[in-house]
Amino acid sequence: MPDADVDVAIVGAGFAGLYMLHRLRGMGFRAQVLEAGSGVGGTWYWNRYPGARCDVESIQYSYQFDDDLQQEWEWSERYATQPELLRYAEHVADRFDLRRDIRFDTRVAAATFDEAGRRWVLETEAGDRVTGTWCVMATGCLSSFNTPDFPGRDSFDGATYHTGRWPHEGVDFSGRRVAVIGTGSSAIQSIPIIAEQAEHLTVFQRTANYTIPAHNTPLDPEAVRRVKADYPALRAWGKRMVNGIAFHPNPKPAGEATAEERRDVYERRWAEGGLTFMAAFGDLMLDDEANATAADFVRGKIREIVTDPETAGKLCPTNIIGCKRLCVDTGYYATYNRPNVTLVDISEAPIEAITPAGVKAQGVEHAVDAIVFATGFDAMTGALTRIDIRGAGGVRLRDKWRDGPRSYLGLAVAGFPNLFTVTGPGSPSVLTNMLPSIEQHVEWISDCFRYLRGRGIDRIEATVTAEDDWVAHNAEVAGNTLRSTCSSWYVGANVPGKPRVFMPYIGGFPAYVERCDAIAAKGYEGFALGA
Ligand code: NA7
Numbered sequence: 001m002p003d004a005d006v007d008v009a010i011v012g013a014g015f016a017g018l019y020m021l022h023r024l025r026g027m028g029f030r031a032q033v034l035e036a037g038s039g040v041g042g043t044w045y046w047n048r049y050p051g052a053r054c055d056v057e058s059i060q061y062s063y064q065f066d067d068d069l070q071q072e073w074e075w076s077e078r079y080a081t082q083p084e085l086l087r088y089a090e091h092v093a094d095r096f097d098l099r100r101d102i103r104f105d106t107r108v109a110a111a112t113f114d115e116a117g118r119r120w121v122l123e124t125e126a127g128d129r130v131t132g133t134w135c136v137m138a139t140g141c142l143s144s145f146n147t148p149d150f151p152g153r154d155s156f157d158g159a160t161y162h163t164g165r166w167p168h169e170g171v172d173f174s175g176r177r178v179a180v181i182g183t184g185s186s187a188i189q190s191i192p193i194i195a196e197q198a199e200h201l202t203v204f205q206r207t208a209n210y211t212i213p214a215h216n217t218p219l220d221p222e223a224v225r226r227v228k229a230d231y232p233a234l235r236a237w238g239k240r241m242v243n244g245i246a247f248h249p250n251p252k253p254a255g256e257a258t259a260e261e262r263r264d265v266y267e268r269r270w271a272e273g274g275l276t277f278m279a280a281f282g283d284l285m286l287d288d289e290a291n292a293t294a295a296d297f298v299r300g301k302i303r304e305i306v307t308d309p310e311t312a313g314k315l316c317p318t319n320i321i322g323c324k325r326l327c328v329d330t331g332y333y334a335t336y337n338r339p340n341v342t343l344v345d346i347s348e349a350p351i352e353a354i355t356p357a358g359v360k361a362q363g364v365e366h367a368v369d370a371i372v373f374a375t376g377f378d379a380m381t382g383a384l385t386r387i388d389i390r391g392a393g394g395v396r397l398r399d400k401w402r403d404g405p406r407s408y409l410g411l412a413v414a415g416f417p418n419l420f421t422v423t424g425p426g427s428p429s430v431l432t433n434m435l436p437s438i439e440q441h442v443e444w445i446s447d448c449f450r451y452l453r454g455r456g457i458d459r460i461e462a463t464v465t466a467e468d469d470w471v472a473h474n475a476e477v478a479g480n481t482l483r484s485t486c487s488s489w490y491v492g493a494n495v496p497g498k499p500r501v502f503m504p505y506i507g508g509f510p511a512y513v514e515r516c517d518a519i520a521a522k523g524y525e526g527f528a529l530g531a
Contacts (some may be wrong), residue, residue: 001103001106001124001126001128002128003128003129003130003131004032004118004129004130004131005130005131006029006030006031006032006130006132007024007029007030007031007132007133007134007449008020008024008029008030008031008032008132008133008134008135008136008449009031009032009034009111009120009122009130009131009132009134009135009136010024010031010032010033010106010135010136010138011034011035011122011135011136011137011138011139011387011476012033012034012035012042012137012138012139012140012143012383013033013035013037013039013040013041013042013093013098013102013104013109013138014040014041014042014043014044014045014089014138014140014143014437015042015063015089015435016042016138016319016422016423016435016441017033017035017042017102017136017138017422018040018089018093018096018098018256019063019065019099019100019374019438019439019442020136020138020422020442020446021033021098022065022092022096022098022444023065023442023443023446024446025101026448027288027446027450028206028525029446029449030454031101031132032101032103032108032124032130032132033101033102033138034102034107034124034130035102035103035104035105035106035186036105036106036107036108036110036122037087037104037105038104038105038260039090039104040089040090040092040093040098040099040102041085041086041089042046042089042138042140042143043089043140043142043143044085044086044089044459045086046081046143046145046164046165046166047081047082047163047164047166047186048082048083048166048167048168048170049161049164049166049186049189050170050190050193050194051172051189051190051191051192051193051299051330052081052082052163052166052186052189053079053080053081053082053189053216053328054079054080054085055079055185055274055275055327056079056245056275056433056434056435057078057079057245057274057326058075058077058078058079058080058084058219059075059219059224059227059234059247059434060234060238060246060433060435061080061085061435062075062088062435063092063435064081064231064235064435064439064480065439065443067145067231067232068216068508069092069095070228070231071228073088073091074224075219075224076218076219076410077217077218077219078214078215078216078218078219078400079214079216079274079328080228091521094462100290100416101133103128103130103259103512104122106124106125106126106128107124107125108122108123108124108125108518109123109124109125110122110123110387110388110389110390111123111135111387111388111389111390112389112390112394113390113391113392113416113417113418113419113466114131114306115378115392115393115513117131117291118130118133118418118458119131119132119133120133120134120135120419122135127515128255132293133418133458134419134449135419135420135490135494136419136420136421136422136445137383137384137385137389137419137420137421137422137424138422139280139383139387139421139422140383140423141378141379141380141423141429141434142164142379142382142429143162143375143377143382143383144164144165144375144379144382144383144386145162145164145377145378146375146376146377146379146494146495147162147375148371148373148375149496150351150353150354150497150528151352151353151354152353152354152355153354154354154358155354155355156354156355156356156371156522157356157357158358158368158369158370158371159171159369159370159371160182160370160371160372160373161249161370161372162370162371162372162373162374162375163182163186163187163190163372163373163374163442164186164376164377167371170408171195171370171401172197172199173194173197173198173370174197174198174199175206176198176199176369176370177198177199177200177201177202177367177368177370178194178198178201178202178368178369178370178371178372179201179202179203179358179359179366179368179370179371179372180201180202180371180372180374181193181202181204181283181371181372181373181374181375182204182205182206182373182374182375182376183203183207183208183209183374184209184324184327184374184375184376185205185325185327185328186284186374186376187203187372187374188209188211188329188332189207189326189329189330190326190372191203191332191335191341192329192330192331192332192334192335194338194372195335195341196247196412199340199341200340200341200342200368201340201341201342201529202341202342202343202344202359202366203281203342203344204340204344204346204351204361205314205315205343205344205346205347205348206346206347206485207317207319207347208314208315208316208317208318208347209317209324209327210295210298210317210321210324210326210327211272211326211327211328211332212269212270212273212274212275212277212298212326212327212328212329212330213270213328213329213330213334214273214274214328214329214330214353215271215272215273215312216273216330218443219362228381228487234246235436238433238436239436239509239510239513240510241311241510242508242509242510243430243431243432243433243434243508243509244428244432244433244436244437244509245275245276245433247276247279248276248279248483249276249279249282250279250280250281250282250350251282252281252282253281253282253283253287253290253418254280254281254283254284254287254290254293254294254359255283255287255289255290256281257281262281262293262297263297265280265346266293266297267296268281268303270297270301273328273489274328275326275328276515277294277326278294278321278322278326279379280294280375281293281294284321284322285397285481285482285483286480286481286482287482288320288482291320291321291322291482292320294322295317295320295321298321299316299317301333302315302316302333303316304331305337305339306333306336307337308333308337311336311343312336314345315333315336315343319486320482320485321483322482322483323482323483323486323488324486324487324488324489324490325488325489325490327381327428330380334470338501344361344362344366346361346362347379349361349362350352353428354371356524358436358490359369359371362380375494376489376494377489377494378498379430379489379490379491379494379503380405380424380425380429380430380491380503380504381401381405381425381498381503382495384397384421384424385401385446386395387396389416389419391413391415391416391417391419392415392416392417392458392461395415395416397413397416400413400415402499403499403501404499404500404501404503405423405424405426405503406425406426406434406467406468406471406491407421407425407426407427407467407470407471408462408463408466408467408470408526408527409426409427409470409512409516409519410423410424410425410426410427410428410429410504410505411424411426411427411441411444411445411462411514411516412460412461412462412527413462413467414461414463414464414467415461415464416461417459417460417461418458418459418460418461420445420448422438422441422442423437423438423441424447424472425461425503425504426470426474426503426504426505427441427504427505427512428504428505428506428509428512429504429505430459430490430504431504431505432509436509437509440513440516444516448460448520449518451520451524452529455529457529458530459529459530460524460527460528460529461527461528461530461531462516462526462527462528463526463527463528466526467525467526469526469528473507474502474507475501475502476507477505477506477507478502478506478531481506483502483506484502490502490503490504503504
């Protein structure tokens with residue numbers, strides 16, 4: 001590929017990068033996207049494991065920037081599958097003719113700010129260079145996959161897979177003995193399907209997880225028609241909610257309800273299915289005792305569903321419900337009633353080794369033909385720190401973030417002029433419906449570029465003071481909820497050695513947007529602007 005010089009270099013062609021490119025083009029900027037994959041879609045390009053689905057309802061997990069697009073696209077199910085989401089991303093790329101400015105199969109190895117030339121210089125693994133006045137990292141929150149360094153990991157004779165890098169041609173587990181390591185969302189979605197195929201499935205569980213039934217169903221055309229008759233109203237409702245999803249929260253504290261009333265409310269939420277289970281009462285993420293009422297209810301459901309009491313006991317989580325991200329499943333707990341499924345609890349003693357024959361835990365070697373690592377991601381920061389990003393004076397982002405990510409609004413980083421992150425750490429991102437969060441960031445960043453261009457300004461940098469204040473505010477609001485209290489990927493706990501910092505901003509989508517808008521209205525307060 002020839003070297004290129006553009007106004008904006010964008011890394012990533014997921015939902016963030018696609019919209020960034022489209023909006024910048026509309027404003028007359030020259031932009032180029034560099035994408036490691038061979039196609040668009042980002043998270044939905046890579047995560048092709050069986051059962052992969054979005055846990056936000058399709059009617060809301062979609063772009064709203066173009067009314068024709070939202071009117072013409074037809075989702076088929078309540079929760080979109082990965083293939084349908086990928087088709088949607090491809091449709092958007094085609095509809096807006098985006099591919100001609102995307103370099104596929106191009107992984108960015110380094111990004112360096114050239115102070116004298118006022119440009120970001122991006123170098124690809126193949127040695128090509130793309131330079132831009134501005135650089136936007138649209139690299140995703142769950143894109144840097146994590147395979148723990150189990151002793152003997154590479155000695156296994158059979159096939160290994162990671163849910164986040166699933167083979168495009170799919171995998172047929174028929175007649176094979178399969179191990180799944182991990183019980184996060186990816187495992188919980190794939191286990192019921194792998195169990196149907198495999199001769200035997202052994203699941204290695206370090207931490208039991210809460211999951212709520214999806215009750216997935218084909219979308220009712222009449223219900224869709226009603227939404228589309230006033231789509232902006234649904235979108236506006238979503239934007240008023242803390243997590244960017246239109247739903248009906250119950251503000252009442254759990255303690256103010258009788259035990260019977262609580263049971264009714266939880267039953268209703270369970271029957272509705274999905275993430276809004278946690279909206280059953282207003283204080284579930286604020287108060288231990290309130291939280292325990294919801295956790296007890298789900299544990300009761302697990303014991304009802306799973307026939308073997310010992311297995312049911314192992315599957316019952318003991319931590320705060322909703323502290324790790326809640327999962328949404330189709331038939332997960334019931335899968336353990338199958339005769340060909342075994343649950344191995346490794347909470348007390350970790351996996352000892354991967355051996356040529358299988359997985360060894362508690363002195364027992366479990367012989368398998370295939371291992372699925374459903375072990376998650378180096379979330380939020382991994383995709384950024386694995387690129388050698390160097391800001392002013394050659395400072396490396398990896399070094400700056402050694403004790404945890406620091407940013408201003410999750411959009412910019414002091415010492416890294418002209419660089420922006422879409423849904424970066426310090427923004428609501430993964431605690432919200434990602435699509436409206438992505439749109440809000442893309443619009444804020446591109447409006448900022450237009451503002452700067454209009455004033456002949458070619459340098460912008462978050463100030464250290466603004467960044468410090470934002471980081472402190474993040475920590476303060478995180479401290480007010482139960483969410484920061486457990487070992488989740490929100491705090492980097494799943495990656496050995498990663499500093500424990502609550503990474504997403506938990507102050508809520510509306511408050512965050514208000515703050516971003518106010519900062520822009522004040523001429524980008526907290527940023528140093530230089531000509
Ligand atoms: P998650 O949610 O991070 O789950 C990863 C799972 O892998 C989880 O159960 C981990 O246990 C387990 N894990 C990680 N490392 C190990 C080791 N060393 N030994 C045993 N087990 C391990 O990733 P997912 O891909 O499932 O989901 C990510 C998000 O995507 C999800 O939240 C949704 O938002 C969509 P742990 O809980 O750390 O004890």
